[in-house]
Amino acid sequence: MSHTVKLIALFGFVAALSACGGQQEEEVVVVEPEPITTEPVYTGKYK
Template sequence: MSKAYKSLLALSLVTFITACAQQEEEFVVVDPEPISTEPVYTGKYK
């Protein structure tokens, strides 16, 4: 094999391994908003 062919093969192998490496997933926690709010006491029925 020629030097150029070996270099190209090595470069493509390194690129393939880098692309297929397992990447860390980012874990994001979001607080859910309430579906409905509690009715506010207005003092109407005293």
């Protein structure tokens, strides 16, 4: 193979490694949704 083809292949390989190697996984946070209405609470006989 000529030196030009080897050089182009090397640059392509390095570009592929740099594109795929630097990715980090995102942190996923799950939050429990609050209820839309609250449960009625006993507060006394006539309150």
